[in-house]
Amino acid sequence: MHASSFFANGLENLGDRPCLVTPQGEQVSYAALATLADGMAAALAPGRQLVFIEGRNTVPSIAAYLGCLRAGHVVHVIDPERPDEYLELARTYRPHAMVRCSESAHEVVHLHQNHIDLHPDLVILLSTSGSTGSRKLVKLSYRNVQSNTTSIIQYLGLQASDRAVTTLKFHYSFGMSVINTHLAAGGSLVLSTQSLHEPGLLTLCRDWAVTNLSGVPYHFEMLDRMPAGLDTIGSLRLVTQAGGRLAPAIVRKYATLGRAQGWRFFVMYGQTEASPRMSYLPPDLAESNPDSIGIPIPGGSMHIRTDDGELHQTPGREGELVYSGPNVMMGYAHDWNDLATDAQLAQLLTGDLVVMDAQGLFRITGRKSRFVKPFGLRVSLDDVEAHLRALDHVVAVVPAGDERIAVFWRQPGTAMPDFAGVLAAKYGLPRFVFDALALADLPLLSNGKFDYRAMVAMATERKKPVARQAEARSPSKFIKIALQEFVGILAGKGGSWHSLEDLFAFYFPQAEFSPEDSFMSLGGDSLMYVEMSVALEDHLGHLPGDWYSKSLKELKGLCHE
DSSP states (O other): OOOOGGGGGGGGGGGSSSSEEEEEEEEHHHHHHHHHHHHHTTTSSSSEEEEEEOOSSSSHHHHHHHHHHHHOOOEEETTTTOHHHHHHHHHHOOOOOOEEOOOSSSEEOOOOOOOEEEEEEEEEETTSSSSOOOEEEOEEEEEHHHHHHHHHHHHHTTTTTEEEEEEEOOHHHHHHHHHHHHHTTEEEEOOOOOOOTOOOOOOHHHHHTTTEEEEEEEHHHHHTTTOOOGOOTTTTEEEEEEEEEOOOOHHHHHHHHHHHHHHHHEEEEEOOOGGEEEEEEEEHHHOHHHHHHBBOTTTEEEEEEEETTTTETTTTOOOEEEETTTTSSSEEESGGGGGGGGOOOOOOEEEEEEEEEEEEEEEEEEEEOOOOOOOOOOHHHHHHHHHHHHTTEEEEEESSSSSSSEEEEEOOOOOOOOHHHHHHHHHHGGGGGGGEEEEEOOBBTTTTTHHHHHHHHHHHTTTOOOGGGGTTTHHHHHHHHHHHHHHHHHTSSSOOOSSSHHHHHHTTTTTTOOOOOOOTTTOOHHHHHHHHHHHHHHHHHHTTTGGGSBBBHHHHHHHOO
């Protein structure tokens, strides 16, 4: 498409219609916003520019964004809370200018006027996952952004009377799409820096008769635990959720609540690489299909790819989700040299595993990269997370090394559930495969998603085996101590046991054993043989080669030898 038909270029045609509402209650019209946008763009040097903009939910930031789009510049909206990340990106992409934005003003910082080849279709650069520190950016064209904006307006049924509130960060693709779609539909935006689950946000929504709310799973999980929620906002028309999988029980709850109160709850799926929306679940199907991502958006299509590359839409057959549509990105950029290349992709390999049911609804079963293989058994971390969330736990699950799994639990002031026992029973694995850590709040990215990278680092650091320096000279002694401490940390036992009964109960949590039972009679297998033998040897001081066949009574007798 030509840039002249882009949604940002017709703002002034809506005249005095309210467009933005500030936290102070000031209302900015479409005509006034167009004037502010063009004034900001006029401060840039002549020629097509690459411009970095601080992404705040403020009038100056949105005006700077729209001004650059209207003037034909290429924009990257950055997270203003991560200045080190900006400096690294600036060195990599060499922007011509940086627009610094506050609550009430903007400042254009000119950096250089050297020529950079910019593809004529390129308009927006976005981080692949909000703010991860990666220098890889997604390249979006006018066609990408406009087609997705039009599609979202169509399936949500957005109207000029709709009023949304900015519950998401501007630099996050979901947050940007909320701004794009409501402006393109002629609606209005209440500007806020609060998240959906913060109490003050609900008051703001009531004060300004907000009709549309958007959030990621964490927001709805927290909102679900608040005494007052969405049922207190009488003006609601639409509630949308994206940014990850929401527990089916919570999906069903909000779908039911919306039906009872006259608003619609949309579960949506997407990736930044798709500008960002790919599918939505029709609200009337959410109660009966709460674990589904629904159907492709208007203009898009979804297929399932087998390991050998075959594309199909066979119900019940799992494979990688492949999306096609005009909103699929131009490609990735790794530095400024990639900004001139034309690599419009025919399809997007999402990396998500899905199945399709007989109704044509798609359901995500896991992430190709979100697997751990304890003792060679393939376990989906997404499946573990979904299982615990179905039990009403706010958790995030990450790998703790190649063969262990860490569960991060948001501590609500109660005793920690027995996550290891629950998961050991479900997956048929020893308890020590699973570790649980309680935190007052789970670490989040600035886009509201879980910061899995931070949690992986925490889990890895927690499980580093520490060898005693005096005994580290002997390789065999070092290995024994490292494994002993590793098992002890995972078990939460620190490598020591009060009794053999205590030790047996830990390794066989589902068994009712007697003094005559042994490792073999209780069904011990190779998964726990090494770990239990180390634990027993530490407890007993020595261990016979046939320990696995000796009864608990016989092993206790060894304590006195």
